[in-house]
Amino acid sequence: MMGYYLDLAIRSLRRNVVLTALMIVAIGIGIGASMTSLTVLRAMAVDPIPEKSSQLFTPQIDVWGPVTRGGDSTHDDELLPWLTYRDAMAFMQAHRAARQAAMYAVHLDISPQGSRPFAMHGRAVYEDFFSMFQVPFQAGSPWSAGDEAIRARVAVLGARLAQRLYPQGNAVGSELTLNERNYRIVGVLQAWNPTPQFYDMTRGAYGEPEQLFIPFTTAIDRQLSPEGGIRCESPPPSDWIAQLNSQCVFIEFWVELPTAAAVRDYRRFLYSYADQQRQMGRFHWPALVQLPNVTKWLVWQHAVSDEARVNALVACGFLLVCLINVVALILAKFTRRRSEFGVRRAMGATKSDIFLQCLVETGVVGAAGGLLGLILTALGLAADRAFVAGDLGRLAHLDEGVVTLALLVAVLATVCSGLYPTWRASQVQPGLQLKAP
Amino acid sequence: MEIASIVSALRHHKAGAVLLALQIGLTVAIVCNTLTIIKQYMDQTQRPSGIDEPNIFTMYNQWVGDPPDLESRVLGDLAALRSLPDVVGAEAAGGYPLNGSGAAVGISRHPDQHYDDAWTTAVYYVDEQGQAAYGVKLVAGRWFRRDEISIQHSADASNPAVIILTEWAAKFFFPDGNAVGRLVYLASPSPSRVIGVVERMETPWAGLPHMDSFVERSVFLPYRYVSNGLWYVVHSRQGEQAEVMKAAQEKLYAMTPARVIDDVVPFSETRQRIYAHGRSSSLMLGALSVLLLTVTAFGVVGLTSYWVAQRRRQIGMRRALGARRMDILRYFHTENVLVAGSGAVLGIGLCLAGNLWLAHKLALTRVSPEHICVAALIVMGLSQMAVLWPALRAAAIPAAAAIRDL
Numbered sequence: 140m141m142g143y144y145l146d147l148a149i150r151s152l153r154r155n156v157v158l159t160a161l162m163i164v165a166i167g168i169g170i171g172a173s174m175t176s177l178t179v180l181r182a183m184a185v186d187p188i189p190e191k192s193s194q195l196f197t198p199q200i201d202v203w204g205p206v207t208r209g210g211d212s213t214h215d216d217e218l219l220p221w222l223t224y225r226d227a228m229a230f231m232q233a234h235r236a237a238r239q240a241a242m243y244a245v246h247l248d249i250s251p252q253g254s255r256p257f258a259m260h261g262r263a264v265y266e267d268f269f270s271m272f273q274v275p276f277q278a279g280s281p282w283s284a285g286d287e288a289i290r291a292r293v294a295v296l297g298a299r300l301a302q303r304l305y306p307q308g309n310a311v312g313s314e315l316t317l318n319e320r321n322y323r324i325v326g327v328l329q330a331w332n333p334t335p336q337f338y339d340m341t342r343g344a345y346g347e348p349e350q351l352f353i354p355f356t357t358a359i360d361r362q363l364s365p366e367g368g369i370r371c372e373s374p375p376p377s378d379w380i381a382q383l384n385s386q387c388v389f390i391e392f393w394v395e396l397p398t399a400a401a402v403r404d405y406r407r408f409l410y411s412y413a414d415q416q417r418q419m420g421r422f423h424w425p426a427l428v429q430l431p432n433v434t435k436w437l438v439w440q441h442a443v444s445d446e447a448r449v450n451a452l453v454a455c456g457f458l459l460v461c462l463i464n465v466v467a468l469i470l471a472k473f474t475r476r477r478s479e480f481g482v483r484r485a486m487g488a489t490k491s492d493i494f495l496q497c498l499v500e501t502g503v504v505g506a507a508g509g510l511l512g513l514i515l516t517a518l519g520l521a522a523d524r525a526f527v528a529g530d531l532g533r534l535a536h537l538d539e540g541v542v543t544l545a546l547l548v549a550v551l552a553t554v555c556s557g558l559y560p561t562w563r564a565s566q567v568q569p570g571l572q573l574k575a576p
Numbered sequence: 577m578e579i580a581s582i583v584s585a586l587r588h589h590k591a592g593a594v595l596l597a598l599q600i601g602l603t604v605a606i607v608c609n610t611l612t613i614i615k616q617y618m619d620q621t622q623r624p625s626g627i628d629e630p631n632i633f634t635m636y637n638q639w640v641g642d643p644p645d646l647e648s649r650v651l652g653d654l655a656a657l658r659s660l661p662d663v664v665g666a667e668a669a670g671g672y673p674l675n676g677s678g679a680a681v682g683i684s685r686h687p688d689q690h691y692d693d694a695w696t697t698a699v700y701y702v703d704e705q706g707q708a709a710y711g712v713k714l715v716a717g718r719w720f721r722r723d724e725i726s727i728q729h730s731a732d733a734s735n736p737a738v739i740i741l742t743e744w745a746a747k748f749f750f751p752d753g754n755a756v757g758r759l760v761y762l763a764s765p766s767p768s769r770v771i772g773v774v775e776r777m778e779t780p781w782a783g784l785p786h787m788d789s790f791v792e793r794s795v796f797l798p799y800r801y802v803s804n805g806l807w808y809v810v811h812s813r814q815g816e817q818a819e820v821m822k823a824a825q826e827k828l829y830a831m832t833p834a835r836v837i838d839d840v841v842p843f844s845e846t847r848q849r850i851y852a853h854g855r856s857s858s859l860m861l862g863a864l865s866v867l868l869l870t871v872t873a874f875g876v877v878g879l880t881s882y883w884v885a886q887r888r889r890q891i892g893m894r895r896a897l898g899a900r901r902m903d904i905l906r907y908f909h910t911e912n913v914l915v916a917g918s919g920a921v922l923g924i925g926l927c928l929a930g931n932l933w934l935a936h937k938l939a940l941t942r943v944s945p946e947h948i949c950v951a952a953l954i955v956m957g958l959s960q961m962a963v964l965w966p967a968l969r970a971a972a973i974p975a976a977a978a979i980r981d982l
Binding site for chain 2: 157158161162164165168169172176203246248250256257258318319320341361362364366367368369370371376377441444445446447448449450453454456457459460461463464466467468470471472474475523559563
């Protein structure tokens with residue numbers, strides 16, 4: 140029976156090629172546009188560290204008071220995204236989390252043997268950074284707590300920088316000149332690129348992570364100024380020690396809290412710390428603290444850009460318009476074939492036979508539209524890669540998920556939008572249609 | 577008379593007419609909102625930054641190692657840059673308009689920082705030659721004098737005695753006008769006196785999303801910027817930028833080879849970079865809108881063609897009874913005006929509702945009446961054009977069709 144309906148559907152669709160093409164193209168374009176923008180949106184909303192995104196937290200504390208919390212007027216319920224040096228040090232020393240790491244972005248110059256020095260984005264971190272964020276090593280290991288205590292000049296290289304400087308693969312154990320000082324390389328990472336780069340999004344969330352890591356304590360000791368910017372309440376002092384003691388914020392701080400109880404305890408610790416600071420007279424407003432996890436943090440940091448949201452919204456509205464277009468066309472088409480349905484009813488076809496026949500026809504249109512939509516999605520994503528700025532383009536690609544979704548949406552949406560015309564068609568009275576021409 | 581008959585004819589294909597009106601309504605709503613978004617983006621990218629954009633370039637400089645004599649190095653570099661031929665001015669900076677990073681402080685009109693009117697404000701450190709380096713226009717008061725310039729050594733040091741505001745900041749802090757001579761406080765009880773007002777100076781973050789209240793809220797402080805890792809902002813004479821760009825790098829490398837100069841870009845590039853996200857998104861929205869209009873136009877063609885085919889006999893009869901081709905043509909066009917028009921009215925409502933929601937959710941500007949009219953007119957005009965082809969086919973139906981098709 141289905142084969143017969145399929146045959147009928149194809150015959151009917153071929154009878155008016157232009158109209159059929161119009162319907163298929165409308166669905167195809169709608170699917171193509173909406174799937175392209177949804178794929179981009181999904182790439183942005185991806186969880187950078189799925190196993191642990193609910194266990195990693197970044198504590199924040201209200202050191203500047205309720206009014207001067209930053210230029211971000213639309214989200215003034217959020218606190219400063221960074222910590223002051225002294226708060227970060229207090230949190231490190233309190234050691235209340237399973238793992239914790241203060242960190243900040245630095246800009247280091249590298250002087251390789253016999254060629255002009257070049258600058259590199261680096262990051263000063265505590266050793267827990269590597270275990271907490273599950274950073275994979277290809278050689279060597281992180282430095283030790285002892286290295287941190289003596290402010291040792293040790294470094295961990297990213298895979299790309301190690302390849303560039305030591306093509307023979309003998310990086311670990313070698314000495315590297317950074318800012319005119321020799322650093323011993325203790326480890327080399329495997330390719331590692333969490334996207335979005337949740338732990339510090341000031342340099343863009345979708346870029347490449349730093350290729351050079353040194354101990355936080357060493358960076359402070361060497362007076363390496365923060366590259367990711369520094370926010371101060373008063374004009375930032377140029378003296379390093381004064382800057383460290385000021386209310387200027389520039390340090391990212393992440394903790395790993397594996398259980399709900401640990402989160403509760405840590406929150407309690409933050410409140411008591413803030414309160415204690417208030418009693419010491421450091422500030423005179425109610426102690427506000429926050430402890431967002433990765434997921435919440437990404438929302439606050441607008442990891443998914445408004446542009447992507449608007450695009451997705453517009454594209455979905457577009458799909459809706461395409462579907463309405465298709466309903467109108469199917470309706471017109473089925474209305475014109477009332478006499479055909481009348482004849483079939485008179486010959487003994489039941490209402491549900493007619494219904495099924497029409498359903499198969501819309502299903503065929505939907506499937507064809509979906510296939511066209513897939514091609515257009517692939518084209519759309521290629522255009523996205525070509526024209527859209529930044530590194531996001533390479534993240535958005537066609538995978539099985541998108542393909543299945545596109546086909547499913549196309550067929551389901553078309554069949555659903557065909558339901559009303561189909562139902563109308565199946566209501567045709569046999570006798571009436573035979574009388575009229 | 578004709579309209580009444582069209583309406584009663586439309587009753588016979590209610591569902592189709594309603595669907596077409598709905599489609600046109602949604603199209604109007606989407607197009608008018610995308611127009612608003614694209615217009616907002618264009619307005620943003622064309623906002624003047626206040627500096628002499630065509631003649632300014634920037635370069636990042638960092639010395640190798642930790643030189644102890646940073647201050648004299650910066651001074652030396654600045655003197656060298658300023659002495660180059662065709663250089664109007666040069667300045668060392670921790671950030672400049674639209675580059676995305678810089679410093680901000682809380683500024684208040686009261687000695688206590690935490691009064692209700694302490695506002696985070698972008699600060700630019702400049703010396704007595706800062707005005708020439710940026711090419712900003714002074715609209716009141718004067719620029720800093722050499723003896724007013726110092727180095728900010730520690731956070732606890734007293735605040736600068738003098739300060740220069742942008743006109744926006746001047747109006748913001750002193751709405752009654754006349755900012756020159758008034759006092760502001762930078763997180764300390766010691767006041768800073770406003771000595772000048774510049775026409776405009778955008779903040780480093782002006783082009784970023786969610787910074788709408790932070791576009792021109794910036795001030796100049798009489799401090800020398802000293803840091804290992806800074807930008808040189810160089811202002812060259814008109815048409816000489818390429819030469820100066822090359823000469824400046826050569827000169828600096830010649831003075832101290834152990835340094836890294838990076839990211840030497842004209843200001844136009846800085847502007848491009850910060851607005852890149854908006855540009856690609858606008859392109860996308862524009863492309864979507866064009867596609868949407870195309871789909872809608874073809875939808876009108878398809879549906880009207882069906883209506884024409886369905887009414888062959890009636891049209892033939894009307895022709896036989898004396899209707900001219902013109903009358904048939906007019907019939908379908910009027911019908912389309914009625915359907916598309918009610919769709920457009922619906923669309924205007926949807927557009928306003930969608931815009932309200934977007935404005936609330938995503939800080940979109942309010943849609944202007946012109947945009948609504950433009951979107952509605954575009955869609956209706958397109959619909960009229962789309963209906964022409966099926967209407968012409970209808971007009972070509974011979975009177976004989978009334979009997980032949982029986």
